[in-house]
Amino acid sequence: MLRAHPSLLRELVxxxxxxxxxxxxxxxxxxxxxxxxxxxxxxxxxxxxxLDTALYVARQQLADGMRRERPLRR
Structure with a gap:
């Protein structure tokens, strides 16, 4: 499934x-x-x-994206 870039989702929300x-x-x-x-x-x-459903899904996708990001290595 294709997903929108997080910055686009954030902007639309x-x-x-x-x-x-x-x-x-x-x-x-x-x-x-x-x-x-x-x-x-x-x-x-x-x-x-x-709209309410779209906002819920967009927020879930943003949260999922945040969980998947790994911290920078030092």
Whole structure:
């Protein structure tokens, strides 16, 4: 299974959270459109259909990536 680069996943997760906050505090049509774009991208990358599920999968993939990284040798 292909996986998105962790930096892309992190950026999309952060952007979706930021846009959700802006929408909840009265964001307009442009914020809604941007959130729809990010949601679509996250869903495609994670193989899901809903934003909450996509965020969960993205966070799991980020956590898995952190566990697999080995510390630098000295």
């Amino acid at each position: 952060e952007r979706s959270e930021r846009l959700r906050r802006r929408l909840a505090s009265g964001g307009g049509a442009e914020v809604r459109r941007q959130l729809e774009d990010v949601t679509y991208t996250l869903c495609v990358i994670t193989g899901t259909r809903q």
